[in-house]
Amino acid sequence: MSSAENIQTGADMPDAGMLDVAIHRGGGGRPSAIQHYQVPRQENQTVLDIVSHIQHYIDPTLSYRFACRVGMCGSCAMMVNGEPRWTCRTHIDRVVEHNSLEIAPLRNLPVIKDLVPDLDPFFDKWTKAEARHHPSASRHQPMHIQPPDSPERQRADANIECINCAVCYAACDTVANQPDYLGPAALQRAWTLLNDAKDADKEAIWQAVSGGDGCHNCHSIGSCAHYCPNELNPMTAIAGLKQQTVRQAFSLTSVLKKNRND
Amino acid sequence: MLQEYTAKKTTHRQHAHARRRGQPLRYAFVLHRLSGLLLVIFLPMHFWVLSLAVSDADRLALFLEMTHNPVVKLAETVLVGLLAVHFFGGMRLMAFEWFGWPAYQKTAAAAVLSVAVFIAMLFLFRTL
Numbered sequence: 001m002s003s004a005e006n007i008q009t010g011a012d013m014p015d016a017g018m019l020d021v022a023i024h025r026g027g028g029g030r031p032s033a034i035q036h037y038q039v040p041r042q043e044n045q046t047v048l049d050i051v052s053h054i055q056h057y058i059d060p061t062l063s064y065r066f067a068c069r070v071g072m073c074g075s076c077a078m079m080v081n082g083e084p085r086w087t088c089r090t091h092i093d094r095v096v097e098h099n100s101l102e103i104a105p106l107r108n109l110p111v112i113k114d115l116v117p118d119l120d121p122f123f124d125k126w127t128k129a130e131a132r133h134h135p136s137a138s139r140h141q142p143m144h145i146q147p148p149d150s151p152e153r154q155r156a157d158a159n160i161e162c163i164n165c166a167v168c169y170a171a172c173d174t175v176a177n178q179p180d181y182l183g184p185a186a187l188q189r190a191w192t193l194l195n196d197a198k199d200a201d202k203e204a205i206w207q208a209v210s211g212g213d214g215c216h217n218c219h220s221i222g223s224c225a226h227y228c229p230n231e232l233n234p235m236t237a238i239a240g241l242k243q244q245t246v247r248q249a250f251s252l253t254s255v256l257k258k259n260r261n262d
Numbered sequence: 263m264l265q266e267y268t269a270k271k272t273t274h275r276q277h278a279h280a281r282r283r284g285q286p287l288r289y290a291f292v293l294h295r296l297s298g299l300l301l302v303i304f305l306p307m308h309f310w311v312l313s314l315a316v317s318d319a320d321r322l323a324l325f326l327e328m329t330h331n332p333v334v335k336l337a338e339t340v341l342v343g344l345l346a347v348h349f350f351g352g353m354r355l356m357a358f359e360w361f362g363w364p365a366y367q368k369t370a371a372a373a374v375l376s377v378a379v380f381i382a383m384l385f386l387f388r389t390l
Contacts (some may be wrong), residue, residue: 173288173291219291220291221290222287226285236365239359243362246360
């Protein structure tokens with residue numbers, strides 16, 4: 001029997017039962033519905049394997065998104081049994097309940113089709129939060145040397161491993177209740193850049209993160225940190241922003257006073 | 263072979279959102295918000311009762327008579343618990359957001375709840 005057939009039937013797995021997989025389908029103006037699929041259970045099976053099996057062998061009309069399959073690209077996140085997860089690195093043994101799984105598109109985002117969320121609002125907020133590098137030198141100038149063990153580099157290193165998977169954004173109740181809130185991922189990147197000695201426009205970041213949609217909306221519920229697949233802690237980064245924006249506000253007042261005196 | 267898997271498709275109405283599970287700090291938030299709202303309702307009533315001391319002493323005496331009822335005592339215990347949850351929960355949040363302390367928020371939230379229950383029980387045994 002070829003390996004392809006093995007995948008299809010699970011014939012080489014005497015104990016492998018069938019999983020009942022409920023998938024939220026619809027989006028993009030189509031009527032939404034939950035469809036159930038029976039998928040053969042295998043050893044070492046991830047949630048992404050399950051979705052791929054359905055798309056390959058049962059229902060080719062099912063849409064989903066993935067790329068690297070090894071937890072680097074951040075494109076395969078979905079709601080699994082009500083919790084946001086990176087599906088390529090989520091073994092079904094950890095999430096299956098009563099031999100069934102419920103898979104839905106990421107929360108807090110519009111759905112393009114089936115399990116494919118529209119990430120535009122998510123990335124628009126990164127721009128809004130000024131969570132992008134503001135260069136301090138051009139390519140014609142000598143390279144800035146930043147030793148890896150310097151305190152400046154260490155500060156910027158915290159939370160740098162974000163893969164933009166939007167799991168924290170889907171987990172965030174504040175985003176759910178206030179759609180304009182910039183969200184954990186964008187604010188965390190802004191915090192990283194504020195701590196980066198090589199970023200040249202920190203004032204723009206301060207302005208962006210301290211506004212009405214910024215860090216002070218956060219209720220420190222901490223779902224971002226709880227669900228982050230890379231075990232980052234956006235809640236702590238946002239708490240850092242809160243502290244520093246308050247400090248900044250006081251120092252701005254002193255700057256204004258100084259200007260008035262001059 | 264394909265039919266084997268396609269046969270069992272069924273269709274249901276979709277929920278508005280995929281159901282969402284909690285994590286400990288989410289329950290801490292809900293508890294903090296609920297206790298805050300209930301205290302907002304309680305405090306005006308509390309001040310109104312206090313004002314009876316100057317405006318209508320007889321009515322106040324009648325009200326105080328009512329507070330000997332065990333049901334009222336139980337309600338008071340809950341109220342003390344809510345107050346403690348909100349007070350210590352607020353301290354936890356301020357300590358975290360202003361000073362970044364402590365790092366172990368789930369443990370801190372559990373400690374807040376334990377202290378609140380302890381204080382409410384203390385009140386209950388003292389009042390009985």
